[in-house]
Amino acid sequence: MDLTHKFLANVSVDCVIFGFDFEKLNVVLVEREYDDPATGETIIRDYTLAGYHIFEDEDLDNAAYRILKDRTGLENIYLEQFATFGKTDRVAKEMDHLWLKVIDKGFADRVLTVGYFALIDSTKVKLFSHDSKIDWFPVDDALTMDLAFDHQEILQKALDTLRNKVRTEPIAFELLPECFTLTQLQNLYQAITGNIIDKRNFRKKKLQMPFIVPRTEKQDGVAHRPARLFHFDRNIFEQTRNERFGNLF
Template sequence: MKKNSFKKHISVDCVIFGYDESNNKLEVLLIEQKEPAKKSKNAFTAQFALPGDLVNEDEGLDEAAERVLKELTHVEGLHLRQFYCFGDPMRVKQEKDREWLNLYRSDPDARVVTVTYYTLVRKEMIRPIPGSFARNVVWKNAKRIPPLAFDHNAIVKKAGEDLRKHLDSDLIAKELLPQKFTLRQLQNLYEVILNTNFDKRNFIKRFKRDEVLVELGEKQKGLMYKPAQLYGFKKQDKASA
């Protein structure tokens, strides 16, 4: 086997959307870059960044994205969707990113092309753990993403566009709601992702017609006001294009 030059040049980055039902917020999981143990001469300015990593020589792209996700969240089996490949020759050459590259990359000058993925998760289902590169892990409102390392702001933006485009056809809501949920929960989710408001009655008609929901004949319990009917998603046949 030849020298392992592959590993320098391809990375994956993950945009992990976390849905917080309690306040109906959509957030993005970011890491805060870690300062090295022994301080370097220049003060290290930690930036926020997407979780990501170089792809190992023998590792598939999807697999690498899963690994990154798993290392961070200890959750497996989330559906990751590849959405774009960012490869500007200058994308890892900005001054602001220099320090971090010097600290963590065997070849800090290497050009890196990154393949990006997004996924969705219920925020309360995971307790992210900062990995080796990260000092901290934070959720940031998807509408107010701070300046990020590299070209990560562009990546988050594109991930959001893709998410909104596929929300309906991909049945993404299934990944973000509990198994049993109310129509209101479903509507809240759509409203926060698409950043709109729907009329209750019209909103439901769509799902009724498409026959994706099952009425479970159960109701919510232990809440202050009128409990709502619970629904689930129908199991769908594996018939697609």
């Protein structure tokens, strides 16, 4: 993390980084650990979202991109601001006060944080630890994990936003590799929304969307009949957007 910039003490950004492993939805969490310097006893050990304070001369959106790149190495990623959290007691837990004290970076006790969520194709991402451990966790687990600060509330809101948005905007593809099978796409929708979907109806609907285009290749290395692959064509999507006004995905 670049520390040559001055940051705003009262404003941070937290990124909810979502990924999909073809089975369930996952989220990136960063371990927060503090051992008593005298006894060596672990006093704090829990998880936070990927976040940092915003620099004085940095656009808000860029702060989110910076954090994302810093943790995943990725650029040109789907990233969307979804809410800002500003209760006075969002740093209320004992652990949180202690943490701010021991890291001693000049962050204020009163911090508003702007939440962004990122959708990434996690099949080929390597996460960067820097000084703290970082890893993927199933979203369902993360929601019961008692995260630092108000990060559980932030995660819940990010998930709600994603669930809503996926019904009207073609953002699910951001979580898949360039080529995907219809079953993978269906599993993704099911993982996000929690509903189960009828296979035949799902395929019928997707196959008549002109921007979901079949490829000549087939799936490879699977112990069963290989599935046809598709990709999402954004150009076709944009061109046909008006005709489809009001349709859901």
